Every structure is written in structure tokens, then in C-alpha cells.
Amino acid sequence: xxxxxxxxxxxxxxxxxxxxxxxxxxxxxxxxxxxxxxxxxxxxxxxxxxxxxxxxxxxxxxxxxxxxxxxxxxxxxxxxxxxxxxxxxxxxxxxxxxxxxxxxxxxxxxxxxxxxxxxxxxxxxxxxxxxxxxxxxxxxxxxxxxxxxxxxxxxxxxxxxxxxxxxxxxxxxxxxxxxxxxxxxxxxxxxxxxxxxxxxxxxxxxxxxxxxxxxxxxxxxxxxxxxxxxxxxxxxxxxxxxxxxxxxxxxxxxxxxxxxxxxxxxxxxxxxxxxxxxxxxxxxxxxxxxxxxxxxxxxxxxxxxxxxxxxxxxxxxxxxxxxxxxxxxxxxxxxxxxxxxxxxxxxxxxxxxxxxxxxxxxxxxxxxxxxxxxxxxxxxxxxxxxxxxxxxxxxxxxxxxxxxxxxxxxxxxxxxxxxxxxxxxxxxxxxxxxxxx
Ligand SMILES: NC(=O)c1ccc[n+]([C@@H]2O[C@H](COP(=O)([O-])OP(=O)(O)OC[C@H]3O[C@@H](n4cnc5c(N)ncnc54)[C@H](O)[C@@H]3O)[C@@H](O)[C@H]2O)c1
Numbered sequence: 001x002x003x004x005x006x007x008x009x010x011x012x013x014x015x016x017x018x019x020x021x022x023x024x025x026x027x028x029x030x031x032x033x034x035x036x037x038x039x040x041x042x043x044x045x046x047x048x049x050x051x052x053x054x055x056x057x058x059x060x061x062x063x064x065x066x067x068x069x070x071x072x073x074x075x076x077x078x079x080x081x082x083x084x085x086x087x088x089x090x091x092x093x094x095x096x097x098x099x100x101x102x103x104x105x106x107x108x109x110x111x112x113x114x115x116x117x118x119x120x121x122x123x124x125x126x127x128x129x130x131x132x133x134x135x136x137x138x139x140x141x142x143x144x145x146x147x148x149x150x151x152x153x154x155x156x157x158x159x160x161x162x163x164x165x166x167x168x169x170x171x172x173x174x175x176x177x178x179x180x181x182x183x184x185x186x187x188x189x190x191x192x193x194x195x196x197x198x199x200x201x202x203x204x205x206x207x208x209x210x211x212x213x214x215x216x217x218x219x220x221x222x223x224x225x226x227x228x229x230x231x232x233x234x235x236x237x238x239x240x241x242x243x244x245x246x247x248x249x250x251x252x253x254x255x256x257x258x259x260x261x262x263x264x265x266x267x268x269x270x271x272x273x274x275x276x277x278x279x280x281x282x283x284x285x286x287x288x289x290x291x292x293x294x295x296x297x298x299x300x301x302x303x304x305x306x307x308x309x310x311x312x313x314x315x316x317x318x319x320x321x322x323x324x325x326x327x328x329x330x331x332x333x334x335x336x337x338x339x340x341x342x343x344x345x346x347x348x349x350x351x352x353x354x355x356x357x358x359x360x361x362x363x364x365x366x367x368x369x370x371x372x373x374x375x376x377x378x379x380x381x382x383x384x385x386x387x388x389x390x391x392x393x394x395x396x397x398x399x400x401x402x403x404x405x406x407x408x409x410x411x412x413x414x415x416x417x418x419x420x421x422x423x424x425x426x427x428x429x430x431x432x433x434x435x436x437x
Pocket of ligand 1: 020024083084096120122126129168169170172200201218219244246248359362
């Protein structure tokens with residue numbers, strides 16, 4: 001046992017600010033409401049269903065995670081958010097078409113109360129979308145101030161104790177770091193000057209971080225993972241996490257690839273294709289938004305398989321990722337993976353995976369967990385990049401000079417050991433000598 005980290009108690013209400021009230025957000029919100037009313041179970045959520053082994057295997061101590069660390073309860077969550085469409089959360093959930101109308105009907109009054117505030121939006125960054133519920137401002141700085149005003153009004157209006165923000169907006173076009181992102185001073189000047197290097201998502205991120213609010217990015221676009229906002233997060237003690245929720249095909253990829261590597265099976269080719277018919281699929285049909293997603297999805301195998309350490313097994317790996325917009329499927333994505341494997345003496349084998357998943361059903365528990373763990377991080381004085389939350393993301397944000405950890409099982413161990421560390425419990429190394437000494 002070591003000294004526990006001091007964690008501020010959970011009291012009062014937690015506001016979860018969601019940017020974009022689309023399929024993922026509405027499935028998260030309606031899901032929390034349904035679970036509160038005991039209409040459904042929080043399947044897929046570590047904070048609600050997960051356990052944490054403490055001490056030796058012989059001790060038989062495996063309490064629920066929520067009994068080990070102080071997390072906000074579902075009854076104490078208030079949701080708010082922005083969207084470029086004016087539909088309330090009930091109508092938006094109907095549009096998204098993820099949850100059954102019969103379930104939404106039972107939650108209708110509370111869903112209808114959530115009406116999106118006008119968004120910061122510029123079509124240059126999301127080409128396939130246009131909507132009427134958009135803020136006007138003299139500059140990007142002015143728009144950021146308007147977002148701060150929304151946040152403050154939400155806090156005061158609901159008597160909130162704390163808040164977290166999660167970007168669940170559409171995937172913006174591919175961007176790389178530029179001089180405007182290098183420091184807070186450069187970033188704030190760029191905000192004043194309407195620099196095109198600052199997309200809408202960065203304006204929300206800046207507003208949240210300036211207010212000391214934890215910020216997580218559920219999408220793959222460049223947002224808070226720039227030096228200026230990391231610097232601001234240190235100054236305001238805001239936790240950061242992201243990016244791109246690890247659901248569907250990439251989740252399966254990061255489950256299968258570590259297994260193949262563990263047995264030193266070679267991989268010559270990994271062909272992944274998807275059909276998806278929701279609004280996300282439509283946005284990703286634009287090559288510039290798809291490029292952002294593709295970069296995020298493709299990096300995973302390189303880091304897991306480590307071709308530099310195993311050139312004979314993975315040097316010539318051909319990794320292809322495709323997403324095809326196919327409206328009839330809506331949110332029910334279908335993914336196919338063909339993996340060309342190589343075994344003993346170079347003999348070829350094949351593995352085919354056909355995953356008929358539901359994107360937002362996989363994403364919603366992650367948004368909830370990330371929001372609750374980010375709130376915990378803030379109360380525990382952990383700020384800046386929260387690498388222990390890599391478990392949830394396709395492109396985990398990480399410190400400069402480090403490579404990201406993509407292996408789902410290492411990520412889970414890291415997350416659970418972080419929780420043990422926070423409460424002063426022994427870390428679990430899985431050495432296990434003591435059972436035989
Ligand atoms: N569902 C998943 O499994 C999954 C996994 C990883 C990442 N993501 C990412 O999460 C994001 C949300 O996915 P979704 O399926 O809910 O998409 P969606 O299209 O249903 O919802 C996105 C919403 O964001 C709104 N929006 C866009 N730009 C905005 C802005 N600047 N301000 C406010 N609102 C804005 C859109 O109007 C839309 O309602 C996407 O970027 C997606 O790529 C989803």
C-alpha cells in the first residue's frame with residue numbers, strides 16, 4: 001500500500017457539455033436517462049459495471065470500480081450541448097435513428113428539455129454539412145467568448161459543481177500543427193486574426209480549457225493535441241484526453257493484432273472495409289474528412305505490431321482501410337476484415353472477420369466513462385494529457401517523444417493500475433511469485 005492521492009469528494013452536480021448532438025451524443029444522453037429509470041443496463045461501461053481486483057488473488061477482493069474511486073453518480077449528471085441544427089435532443093435522437101422510438105418515447109420529456117445552443121461552425125472544416133443554428137462573431141476570439149458565456153450560463157442555470165466537455169461533433173478536415181498552434185500567445189493572436197489554422201473544434205476546446213474544464217475529443221481531428229492548448233491546460237489544471245473513440249473495427253483490430261503478435265505470427269496484409277449510412281458516414285464521404293479518419297485508423301497496426309522489432313513478420317504489411325457511405329444501413333455499420341497471416345516456415349493462412357456492429361451503441365458507454373474519469377482526474381489534481389484513458393481511443397494522445405500504446409490489454413492494465421495508484425492500493429504486476437515461494 002502507498003499513500004493515496006488526495007481526491008476532492010464528489011458533491012453536487014456534474015455538467016457534461018457535448019459538442020454536436022448527433023448519433024453518439026443522443027445515444028449517450030438517452031442511455032443515461034434510460035439507465036436512471038432502470039429501463040436498461042449500462043452494458044459496455046467500465047465505470048458502471050467494471051470491477052477492480054485489489055491485493056492478491058487469494059484475497060478475493062474485486063469491488064466495483066465505482067466503489068473504489070469516487071465517481072459522479074448518473075443521477076447527478078446534467079447534459080448540455082451545441083449543434084448546428086435546432087432540433088432538441090428527442091428529435092435529434094429520432095433523426096439519428098439509433099434507439100427504438102418506443103424507448104425514446106418513454107424518455108421524451110427530459111430529452112425535449114435539451115435544446116442545443118447555437119454552434120461555432122465553419123463549413124470550410126466540415127464540407128458536407130450546413131445548418132441554421134450557428135453563432136455569428138467579430139472574430140474567432142469573440143466566438144470563443146460566446147462559448148464561455150454558454151458554459152457559464154449552463155453552470156449557473158443548473159447549479160452545477162463541475163463540468164467536462166466532450167467533442168462529439170463531426171470529423172473535421174485533416175490538419176497538421178502550424179505556427180498558430182505553437183504557444184498560447186500565438187494561438188490567442190491567431191484567434192483575434194481569424195487564422196484559418198483554427199477550426200471550430202479548437203475554439204470549443206480553448207473555451208473549455210480556459211475555464212479549467214476537462215476536455216476530451218471523441219473524433220480524430222486535431223483539436224486540443226497542440227502545444228498551445230496543452231500549455232493552457234497546465235496553466236488552468238485541465239485534464240485532456242482523446243482522440244477518436246475506439247469502437248467497431250478498430251476495437252476488434254486492437255484485440256486481434258496483439259494476439260497474433262504475441263504468438264509471433266506474421267501479417268502480410270490487413271484489408272478493412274466498412275459500410276456506414278449515418279451522418280458520420282456522409283461526412284466521412286468527403287475525402288478531406290476521411291483523410292483525418294484514415295490516419296487515425298491506420299496508425300494502430302504499426303504501433304502494435306512493431307515492424308522495426310520484427311521485420312521478418314511485419315515489414316511488408318499492406319494495410320488498407322476503406323469506409324463507404326451506404327445510407328440503407330444507417331448507424332448499423334458492417335465491417336469486413338481480411339487478414340493474410342503467415343505461420344511456421346512461411347505457410348500462409350487467412351482470417352476473416354465480419355462485424356455487424358452498432359457504432360453509437362459501442363460509443364455511448366465510452367463517452368460516459370471518459371466524462372466520469374475526466375471529472376475524477378480533475379478532482380485528483382491530474383491535468384494535461386491523461387494517457388491512462390488511451391483504452392478508449394483509436395489515436396491516444398501522448399507526450400512528445402513517446403509512442404502511443406494501442407494494445408487494448410496493456411491499455412486496460414494501465415487504466416486499472418492508475419485507479420489502484422489513486423487510492424493507494426498495490427499495483428498489479430502479474431508476477432505472482434509470492435503464490436509459490
Ligand atoms: N460512433 C462511433 O463509433 C464513433 C467512433 C469514433 C469516432 N466517432 C466520431 O464521433 C463524432 C460523432 O459521431 P456521430 O456518429 O454522432 O456523428 P453525427 O454526424 O451523428 O453527429 C455529429 C453532430 O455534430 C454536429 N456538428 C458538426 N460540427 C459542429 C460544430 N462545429 N459545433 C456543433 N455541432 C457540430 C453535427 O451537426 C451533428 O449533429 C464523429 O466525428 C465521429 O467520427 C464516432
